[in-house]
Amino acid sequence: MSTTPWRGTLLFAGSLATIAVAAVTRFAGATDAAQTGSASVAGGSSSGAVVAPGGTKAAPGAVGKAPAAAANGAVVIVGSTVQTRYGPVQVSVTFTAKKITAVQALQVPSGHQESVMINNYAAPILAQEAVAANSAKIDTVSGATFTSQAYKTSLQSAITQLG
Amino acid sequence: MGIVVEMDVRRADTVGVDAALDEAFAVLRAADERFSPFRDESELRRYERGEVGPDEVSLDMREVLAIAERARADSGGVFDVHTPDGRLDTNGVVKGWAAQRAADVLAAAGFTDFCVNAGGDVVVRGEPEPGRPWQVAVRDPADRSAVLAQIALRDGAVATSGTYEQGAHVWDGRTGSRDLTLVAATVVAGDLTTADVLATTLLAMGAEEGLPWVLRHGAATAFVVHQDGRVLTVTAEGGS
């Protein structure tokens, strides 16, 4: 056939070039998160064991300090110790938003003293920043169930790899 | 199932931890074999097909079905392990239940500071490092690498139910509809079984009805992400 003999290879080279350009430009902003001491291991269908540094057990129930507000703009902190039917739960939630445009506290008409706050958040900060900021190092991530395929590119996986 | 489970145990000696972790993972694997809707020979499927009668089921199956039935009654039918297509699907409760059992194994072995994360449902005890609580991030439904909220927690559980990974796998038991107004619901409670059931129910119920409801049924804090991007949260008394 009287066509460019290496056209097939040229086309492949072209597609490789597209992939390379896409990858380089997409990953341009990615940086390694700061590493800290603890180690953890993922076990999927195989089991994994973990050994943390140190040999003594710390006494449980150490005094909990209220977490510092994140360094990036307005945050909303909810709750300290709450009673559930299973006992006290120490919890506080920080909404990591660059900008909160409106916060409203509503009375929920049910007789309980719940406070419902409506937040319009703009863009949540990237996990990288949260981890690097060190004021609130993430230990684990809760999210909707992901398959192990999705897990590999998830934040949880990155934390495990880098943490 | 393909769900990734991570266990993070702090300040532990080597020998004890290996055995305890093996046992904890064994609990999870046993639960997968028993309750998987994808394995033809699981007890769940056999029970569904009638090969195993209600009196012949295992203790574990009995327990999970009882939890599911109580949740169904409490939620007015919203939470239901019977799918609109007539199948049996316990995934809204089993993951949390199994992970809580695994955590109980670790606790029984004497460990007081650990974190178990089963495919996004988390139960923690103690502290990762002396003086600071576990930091559980909740991912943003819209961006896999972004964090919506961070929960500082000791001795509690966080469960998130959402449609952004597996699509419409949660339904409203009353109407049979998989068309939900929320894309994600997160519940913090004392144990993971409760948190998992509450999160699933909250997602199916919607914000208006669900948020006050979860508080009345054991949630310490809960928040949801609406389809239009709004985030709504409630907290039980003791909040600031």
Added chain:
Amino acid sequence: MATNTLQRPRATATRQTPAAEPPDAGHALVRVLLVAGVLAITGLWWIGTPASAGSTPGTGLLAVGELAGLQASFLVLGQLLLVARVPWFERAVGFDRLVSWHRSLGTTVVLLVVGHVAAMIGGAMLIDHSTPWGEVGTLLTTTPKMLSAIIGAAVFLIVGLSSARLLRRRLSYEVWFVIHLLTYGGIYLAFGHQIAAGVHFVGSPLARAGWIGLYAATGLAVVWWRFVKPLVDNARAGLRVDAVRAEATGTTSVWLRGRNLERFGARGGQFFLLRFVASGHLVTAHPYSMSLTPRGDRVRFTIGTLGDHSRAVARLKPGTRVLVEGPFGRFTSDRARSARVLLVAGGVGIGPVRALAEELVAAGRHVVVLHRAHSIDRLALGREFPESSLLHYIPLTGRRAQLGYDPLAPTNLRALVPDVAQRDVFVCGPPAMIDAVAQTARTLGVPRRAIHHEELSLS
């Protein structure tokens, strides 16, 4: 009766027919569509891949692997469509070029599939700190539809290898074709894991719906134009062999009779794929050019009796059923923009040239036919070019070695056809002859877009 003396062409009319539509708009559009599609799929990948995926080598490799997979599974649809016998593609690009593009794309698709598999396993290995074999095991047990995906990838590799120049030469057309058919199976096997486990589709119902739609549409197009329509057309036409006639040494004509043949819309210069329903013929479809376009209920194909199959055609009995697909080819009279045309035929190329000449003369253009053959007894159809004010037939016989010169060399060609630079030149014959004549025509000042030729190849 033709002689082999040189004759001078007569004076020509000076009418100019309006220029035909540029044929390259179609080419360009198809190419643009393919590129646009690849860019769109890269955009889909972009949206669904966070920048943080590049923060570790494992996740980066996985992300790149996903993009390679996306591109491969899109381009394979393009490949299918190119050879699905879609009429729009035929008119825009032409059968021979479609096959050529299909072949070129094939290299890319197969290599991208291989790269995708390697990157996915490699990336997962880095993340899980496992061995390749262990990682494959993990993937098989944790990712839905992975086993069929791996088999599908293997099929692609086999098909790709069998079509590579090295191996293709050693395989008979029939064996190669059967292996090639496996591609449909490979595509089907690989599709499941794309929507069940592909991260860009699992999380986005919109993307999933779009992807399924794309595949479904391509599948429907293939089924309709490649399988259903030809069957329907054949049932309607009911073609049978009417007569087989020897024309000259090494050339035979096959007349076919059928119903409503004008429905095929066949034009001079085009070819059909013919499959004779007789033992030894049913397995292969051969491309044969018409030497007479359908008139009434008959159509004629003139073929060279060189290969085994062609020789066997000469022995076909009248009444044999024939299955046809077509018409194909852009070697047609509407490509000519000038009022004057030169048709150069080598060997069995005289068939399509005969059909073209008739159409061109009927349209009022002046036609010169150069018929090149090894000897006088091989000048098939020579009697069918009656001399007129619009048609001039010049036979050129004799092997170059014996003649001592090449009748189609530039000086000789210019002497035969002095106004060649103002003519559209159509060449049909052996590939070497086509190349030589095209080169000569360029040398003599014929613009590239006025030189038309077509090669026939199914693989």
